[in-house]
Amino acid sequence: METTTPVDNGVNVEALLEAREALSDAPEAAQFQWRATCEWVSGTHSRSTVEGFFGLGEEHSHKSKFTFDADHPEVFASEDHGATPVELVLAALASCLTAGVASVAQMRDIQLRSVTATLEGGMNIQGILGADNDVRNGFDGIKVTYDIDADATPDDIRAVVAQSQKRSAVYDVITNPTNVSVEVN
Amino acid sequence: MHTTSVVIGAGHAGLAMSRCLSDRAIDHVVLERGDVANSWKTERWDSLRLLTPNWQSRLPGFGYEGEDPDGFRNMAETIAFIERYAKVISAPVETRTTVTSVRSVDGGYEVTTDRGAWSARTVVIASGACNLPNVPALADLVPAEIATLAALEYRNPDQLDEGGVMVVGASATGTQMAAEVQRSGRPVTLSVGEHVRVPRIYRGLDIKWWMDRCGVLDEHYTEYDNLERVRNLPSPQLAGSDDRRTVDLNSLTDIGVKLIGRLAGINDGNAQFSGSLQNQCVLSDLKMNRLLDRIDEWATENGLDETVESPHRFEPTRFETSPPLGLSLASGKIRTIIWATGFRPDYSWLDVPVLDRKGRIRHDGGVAEAPGLYLMGIPFLRRRKSSLIDGAGDDARDLSAHLASFLDGPSRS
Numbered sequence: 001m002e003t004t005t006p007v008d009n010g011v012n013v014e015a016l017l018e019a020r021e022a023l024s025d026a027p028e029a030a031q032f033q034w035r036a037t038c039e040w041v042s043g044t045h046s047r048s049t050v051e052g053f054f055g056l057g058e059e060h061s062h063k064s065k066f067t068f069d070a071d072h073p074e075v076f077a078s079e080d081h082g083a084t085p086v087e088l089v090l091a092a093l094a095s096c097l098t099a100g101v102a103s104v105a106q107m108r109d110i111q112l113r114s115v116t117a118t119l120e121g122g123m124n125i126q127g128i129l130g131a132d133n134d135v136r137n138g139f140d141g142i143k144v145t146y147d148i149d150a151d152a153t154p155d156d157i158r159a160v161v162a163q164s165q166k167r168s169a170v171y172d173v174i175t176n177p178t179n180v181s182v183e184v185n
Numbered sequence: 186m187h188t189t190s191v192v193i194g195a196g197h198a199g200l201a202m203s204r205c206l207s208d209r210a211i212d213h214v215v216l217e218r219g220d221v222a223n224s225w226k227t228e229r230w231d232s233l234r235l236l237t238p239n240w241q242s243r244l245p246g247f248g249y250e251g252e253d254p255d256g257f258r259n260m261a262e263t264i265a266f267i268e269r270y271a272k273v274i275s276a277p278v279e280t281r282t283t284v285t286s287v288r289s290v291d292g293g294y295e296v297t298t299d300r301g302a303w304s305a306r307t308v309v310i311a312s313g314a315c316n317l318p319n320v321p322a323l324a325d326l327v328p329a330e331i332a333t334l335a336a337l338e339y340r341n342p343d344q345l346d347e348g349g350v351m352v353v354g355a356s357a358t359g360t361q362m363a364a365e366v367q368r369s370g371r372p373v374t375l376s377v378g379e380h381v382r383v384p385r386i387y388r389g390l391d392i393k394w395w396m397d398r399c400g401v402l403d404e405h406y407t408e409y410d411n412l413e414r415v416r417n418l419p420s421p422q423l424a425g426s427d428d429r430r431t432v433d434l435n436s437l438t439d440i441g442v443k444l445i446g447r448l449a450g451i452n453d454g455n456a457q458f459s460g461s462l463q464n465q466c467v468l469s470d471l472k473m474n475r476l477l478d479r480i481d482e483w484a485t486e487n488g489l490d491e492t493v494e495s496p497h498r499f500e501p502t503r504f505e506t507s508p509p510l511g512l513s514l515a516s517g518k519i520r521t522i523i524w525a526t527g528f529r530p531d532y533s534w535l536d537v538p539v540l541d542r543k544g545r546i547r548h549d550g551g552v553a554e555a556p557g558l559y560l561m562g563i564p565f566l567r568r569r570k571s572s573l574i575d576g577a578g579d580d581a582r583d584l585s586a587h588l589a590s591f592l593d594g595p596s597r598s
Contacts, residue, residue, distance in 0.1 A: 017410070020411075027542065155474060159472075162464055162467050162468045162471060166464065175446075176450070176460075177457045
């Protein structure tokens with residue numbers, strides 16, 4: 001399809017490329033720290049807040065404070081005040097990959113018209129219930145399906161999605177082990 | 186001793202540079218820690234053959250004259266080839282001369298060796314890209330009862346215990362070792378991260394012929410916006426053999442090798458693998474198909490479609506959708522781990538402040554960030570083919586020209 005309007009997925013690729021250039025010579029500035037706090041509300045309901053983070057050598061704040069309610073549904077005998085934490089994990093994975101799809105498409109001069117990700121995470125709850133020690137608590141697998149309408153061949157679109165996985169933080173967090181330390185003050 | 190240029194290393198890269206310096210009547214010496222082609226003699230596994238066809242090892246003033254241009258040299262033939270080149274070009278090689286330090290002095294460099302010191306206005310580092318194994322830090326966590334060896338230490342399957350072997354890394358090295366070890370009767374698990382899949386033969390012709398002819402191998406380093414990425418790509422899954430077989434992941438699955446994700450951690454004696462195997466396979470299939478698309482376009486533009494086989498695509502890489510994410514290293518299933526996780530150069534003797542934070546020489550296409558210091562024989566130094574014997578010629582021609590104008594000084598350049 002012939003198009004004369006420049007590709008615009010709303011991603012500032014120049015800024016990202018400049019950042020890569022600048023940060024390869026200043027590895028300490030590339031060190032970020034992401035934070036969240038979480039307050040118990042009642043029952044299995046809790047509310048997490050994100051606001052500040054550290055990066056580029058200094059403290060930053062989001063434009064506003066964001067909160068996320070999490071709970072469990074009524075089939076878990078809970079009151080369902082919010083998404084279950086594992087659904088938030090799916091949402092985080094989808095958002096991370098989708099941000100990557102937009103960025104990579106912009107980098108490759110591919111105009112996106114619509115991008116929809118559908119996620120399914122299988123889980124055997126015998127794990128979290130402690131009913132079977134051979135069953136893990138977490139997902140037994142996650143399936144992500146993309147429907148993308150864009151000015152590109154099916155293989156070019158697949159390549160954008162593949163590259164997005166290669167550069168995704170949440171995909172890495174989920175597919176690779178991470179040391180977690182939990183302490184009590 | 187004084188000379189105009191000291192070349193460090195008498196492999197194909199250093200010798201190509203020597204020939205170009207001789208052509209320009211630039212006085213020089215080639216210092217070699219062992220014999221000519223030393224790394225090829227002492228740091229390669231027994232069955233290794235070049236992954237480029239015989240015709241493709243073209244060096245300045247030297248090429249293949251035998252009767253099997255499409256064959257692949259074994260190590261003895263490769264060594265003989267490089268030794269013959271050194272003789273034909275009368276390279277001024279000082280063998281058994283190990284460089285212990287290179288430092289900047291007024292008017293150039295002082296090169297100290299175990300057989301005396303040289304001073305020179307220029308130095309060309311051609312000491313190789315694969316001196317040291319790039320073994321990941323988590324290797325320290327492997328339980329003591331498991332034997333580990335780096336690809337540089339591997340010679341043949343006989344040196345391994347009976348029992349299972351995990352090969353970590355799916356480059357040319359990792360895939361060739363996985364195939365050989367599996368065929369020796371030791372079941373192989375291959376840990377697969379980022380890898381580059383290419384077929385040996387496409388449309389009836391060697392992939393290296395296509396890549397050479399359609400200009401892929403001549404791609405210049407200035408054409409890439411992310412040199413860091415391309416300079417660190419794993420070597421393509423290729424092998425040289427009489428039957429010209431492909432050594433991709435499907436061929437390994439066919440002989441019983443088990444594919445598993447990238448080794449991501451070792452915790453309490455349990456190996457943990459990344460859940461990214463599917464994406465790694467999809468990425469390299471897509472990348473291979475882009476290369477084949479490019480070849481097809483070039484073939485059409487150049488009127489080859491009538492004379493060679495029709496375009497086709499290879500079976501996508503087969504992988505388990507839910508491969509194991511963990512493996513107990515205490516279970517006895519794995520007796521040996523081979524680290525085919527890449528190599529890095531050794532610059533421990535280089536006392537010129539040109540190393541980046543990862544210990545690599547900062548350079549622009551082989552022109553190091555210190556006046557009169559040059560680098561040869563590094564992947565993507567100046568072109569995609571810089572990692573091949575065949576790439577040394579053009580790099581040496583360019584860099585010897587730069588070196589000559591440096592010697593002439595700014596007033597005359």
